Structures are given as structure tokens and as C-alpha cells.
Amino acid sequence: MEQRSQADRDAVTVEIVFAFVSGLFAAGLAFAALYVPVLAFDLSPTADRTLATVGGALAATAFLLRVAQVLWRFTRRPENDGREDLSRS
Numbered sequence: 753m754e755q756r757s758q759a760d761r762d763a764v765t766v767e768i769v770f771a772f773v774s775g776l777f778a779a780g781l782a783f784a785a786l787y788v789p790v791l792a793f794d795l796s797p798t799a800d801r802t803l804a805t806v807g808g809a810l811a812a813t814a815f816l817l818r819v820a821q822v823l824w825r826f827t828r829r830p831e832n833d834g835r836e837d838l839s840r841s
Contacts, residue, residue: 764826771822779815783807 756764786807790800 775818779811782814783811
């Protein structure tokens with residue numbers, strides 16, 4: 753098995769950090785979109801708890817989907833197919 757170059761390891765690290773940060777942003781947007789009505793209107797405590805729970809579940813789902821999407825697309829790029837690039841030789 754061939755060892756990866758430093759540039760390849762750096763690219764993987766950057767992609768993982770990007771996936772995590774964009775996943776957090778997507779989760780925050782998903783939660784805010786559902787929970788903002790609680791802040792804007794005087795809703796009952798039951799509605800408050802329900803929207804917070806559903807918003808948390810939606811945020812977790814959005815986070816996982818975004819991270820999976822970014823990392824899946826990264827692994828499907830042609831330069832990550834595991835074959836040696838003969839043009840660099």
C-alpha cells in the first residue's frame with residue numbers, strides 16, 4: 753500500500769474540517785428555522801418543548817446529512833480514486 757503525500761493528508765484534513773463546519777452551519781439554520789417562532793410569539797411551554805425537540809432532531813439530521821454529502825463527494829473525486837497519477841512523474 754502506497755503512503756499518502758503530505759498534500760494528500762492536508763487535503764483530507766481540510767475536507768473533514770469543512771464538512772464539520774458546514775454541517776454545524778446547516779444544523780444551526782435548521783434549528784433556527786423551526787425554533788424562531790417560539791422566540792417571536794408567546795407560545796405555550798408545551799409547544800416550546802416540542803419545537804425544541806423537533807428542532808434538535810432536525811438539526812442533528814441536517815448535520816449528519818451535510819457531513820456525509822461533503823465527504824462522499826470528496827471521495828468520489830477522480831484524484832482520490834487510489835490510482836497513481838502518471839502525469840506527475
